[in-house]
């Protein structure tokens with residue numbers, strides 16, 4: 001990690017494999033966004049027992065922080081999906097671990113790290129179709145509206161961000177960067 005001043009702003013840069021990234025969202029801003037999402041979910045699900053369906057790998061940190069703030073009873077389940085290769089979406093969403101619990105009458109909250117094109121979300125919604133759920137909602141730490149191609153409502157967007165490739169707080173570049181506590185965006189080559 002290197003730190004230097006550019007136009008009077010401290011710029012924190014990191015390098016992962018062949019690419020450079022600069023800090024764009026602080027750890028504090030992430031914590032605040034999660035607190036706001038948690039407050040809304042606590043209000044909406046008071047007295048209910050939702051099932052948080054965590055989308056691995058990227059959402060593990062957001063899910064852990066969010067679910068630890070849930071005040072009622074809840075269940076937690078996991079699916080594992082992937083669609084990115086390097087810094088680009090392949091457009092194809094692969095399911096590595098599928099849903100394996102009884103959906104009947106369940107109130108589901110999908111927990112995503114980021115909603116980008118919305119292809120993953122569409123696949124998740126198709127997965128629960130026909131399972132007899134009571135309802136579903138979507139919580140995502142980050143939302144890129146400029147990249148979103150679907151119409152599904154995003155009920156709990158943590159932070160709305162520009163269409164940049166980012167790493168940190170669970171999000172990765174070829175597997176690296178998930179441990180970073182702030183968010184770093186890909187540095188464009190001049």
Ligand code: IMP
Pocket residue numbers: 055058083084089093112113114115116117118119120121164165166167171172173
């Ligand atoms: P979507 O299917 O295009 O909406 O993308 C969803 C998945 O792609 C997310 O759950 C992430 O795993 C991955 N993804 C999308 N944008 C980024 C990014 O900027 N950095 C890292 N992973 C991303």
Ligand code: MG
Pocket residue numbers: 055056057058059112113114
């Ligand atoms: Mg993901």
